[in-house]
Amino acid sequence: MSQSYNRGLIEDFGRWREFSAGMWAWIFHKFTGWVLVGYLFTHIAVLSTALTSEAAYTTTIQALESLLVVRILEVGLLAVAVFHILNGLRLLFVDLGVGLEAQDKSFYASLILTGVIVVASVPTFLAGVSI
Amino acid sequence: MSTQVPEQVEDESSAESVSPGKQKRDAKKRERAERLQEQREAEAAEKARTADDTYHLKVFRYDPEVEGKQEPRFDDFYVPYKQGMTVLDALMWARDHYDSSLTFRHSCRQAICGSDALFVNGSQRLGCKTQLSDLSEPVRVEPLPHADVVKDLVVDMEHFYDQMEAVEPYFQTNSLPDEDEEQRQTRENREKVKMSTRCIWCSACMSSCNIAAGDNEYLGPAAINKAYRFAMDEREGEEMKQRRLEILEQEHGVWRCQTQFSCTEVCPKDIPLTEHIQELKREAIKNNLKFW
Amino acid sequence: MAERYTSFEPGGTRWLWQRLTAAFLVIVLAFHFFLLHFVNHADEVTFAMSEARMTQLTYFSLMILFLVTATFHGVNGVYNALVNQGLSGSRKTAVKAILGIASLVLIVQGVRTAIAWAGGVPI
Structure with a gap:
């Protein structure tokens, strides 16, 4: 063999149309995981305004919560968290060797359930916000 | 269907004895x-x-x-x-x-x-x-x-074969039967390893695995399945099983599997690869808990 | 390739802990979301309300455990994702150190905040 040819990225995410359920589940789980760990750090950073003074914390949180953008982002966070939880449960069952034949169906089920929970929560999440 | 198109073989002996004119015409x-x-x-x-x-x-x-x-x-x-x-x-x-x-x-x-x-x-x-x-x-x-x-x-299959060799894909045992006896396997045990024996080393699973693509050291589904075939074979004995689990438990062994099920879906021999990998993970964990 | 597998470096402990923390977090995260968005509403958050919850020892210790497990689960997940992409050698060591420090800072900051709310460890 004198030389070989590597087809690079074309082989990977350029082929997203050909991905199967398990692959999508993995991609979504990774993505939501990154979002959640990113949120964890910012969450603690915002909460630690409580270290300055009681008033600083209350005004910071209330100022943030009065913004529509923040509320919408919170709905996004809920979606991300719920999917990560449900698909995480699916993965725990897969790790226990339970229901491996239905792994694609359980992925679709967690997607649908996430959608339902998020839609149902929108009124609560947007309550009391001034537009 | 034939692999070769039949070619017309020229009759050389007759060509020698004919005149130059006929040669030209020919x-x-x-x-x-x-x-x-x-x-x-x-x-x-x-x-x-x-x-x-x-x-x-x-x-x-x-x-x-x-x-x-x-x-x-x-x-x-x-x-x-x-x-x-x-x-x-x-x-x-x-x-x-x-x-x-x-x-x-x-x-x-x-x-x-x-x-x-x-x-x-x-x-x-x-x-x-x-x-x-x-x-x-x-x-x-x-x-x-x-x-x-x-x-x-x-494609170059060298890396795939290296990974396969890394799990020692052959039967090994320390407990040989008596001289005149056969090395018998129970029916139940045979059933357990049955699907894993079907591997034909085609590398379809390895190619479909997103993790094997990113992490070159990852053993990959085929090699882990091969290890499963022998680790689960009771005739190899406890000692060999420990040795096999030690190979699989390394950072780039079974733990890299992310249960994407790509391998299981493409396997032309319908081997439940993900299931086997998952079982080995649990086996490795149980094995380690014993020593704590 | 084959020689590389002789060094014994088990990765099973982290794998198991990732699953154990996952099982714990599924419940606690759901509880956390439910308590702080459905029981208490987002626009009513005050220092006093957090204080009231945090002075209870059970809630305080649950939140500390939540912080520690979430940090482990998240940071270990990030580390795994990078190893899956073929991270190795000195870069791997560096990433390990950075992630370790980051989680330590996060946990310390979180615990300090919790103590500020509770006005000391509520024993």
Whole structure:
């Protein structure tokens, strides 16, 4: 063999149309995981305004919560968290060797359930916000 | 279907005794025959292209040693369809009738040798086990992804074989039976390893695995399945099982599997690869908990 | 390739802990979301309300455990994702160190905040 040819990225995410359920589940789980760990750090950073003074914390949180953008982002966070939880449960069952034949169906089920929970929560999440 | 086009063998003994005039005439005749042959082939190709019962194949072409093929491209082949025709049959027809330089591995043509795993219409399949009638046109035939292409549809399998060798893919035991006895396996144990023994080393699973693509050290589904076949074989004994689990428990062993199920989906022998990998993970954990 | 597998470096402990924390987090995260968005509403958050919850020892210790497990689960997940992409050698060591420090800072900051709310450890 004198030389070989590597087809690079074309082989990977350029082929997203050909991905199967398990692959999508993995991609979504990774993505939501990154979002959640990113949120964890910012969450603690915002909460630690409580270290300055009681008033600083209350005004910071209330100022943030009065913004529509923040509320919408919170709905996004809920979606991300719920999917990560449900698909995480699916993965725990897969790790226990339970229901491996239905792994694609359980992925679709967690997607649908996430959608339902998020839609149902929108009124609560947007309550009391001034537009 | 034959792999070779029958060639006309020239009768050399008669050519020696004939006059130069006849030789000239013969040469002309041959030339004319060749031209006619070419014309016929071109006509056949044209007919195949327009006919209803042909399959349109788009085949990946690359050859580092031929100028003009150094940049990968797709070639179109129109192959006349016969009932029961597989992707491999179509490739052989294309090679025999259109381009003899079209290169791909094949041997047994019955899903046993494991040489013709290809990337067909976006999924890893055995060329010989994939019916054309199950595919939508144009049928895209590419070499296995996540491997270096050597030429056309041939990929470098060296890394895959290294990973397979790393798990010591052969029976080993310290507890041999008495001299006149056979090394018996219980029926239940045989059932347990049955599916895992079916591996034909075709590398379809390895190619489909997104983690094996990113982490070169990851053993990959085929090698782990091979390890499963022996780790779960009770005749090897406890000591060997420990040794096998130690190989699998390393950071780039079973733990890298992310249960994407890609391997299980593409395996042409229907081996439940993910299930086997998961069972080995639990086995390794149980094994470690024993020592705590 | 084959020689590389002789060094014994088990990765099973982290794998198991990732699953154990996952099982714990599924419940606690759901509880956390429910308590702080459905029981208490987002626009009513005050220092005093957090203080009231945090002065209870059970809630305080649950939140500390939540912080520690979430940090482990998240950071270990990030590390795994990078190893899956073929991270190795000195870069791997560097990433390990950075992630370790980051989680330590996060946990310390979180615990300090919790103590600020509770006005000391509520024993």
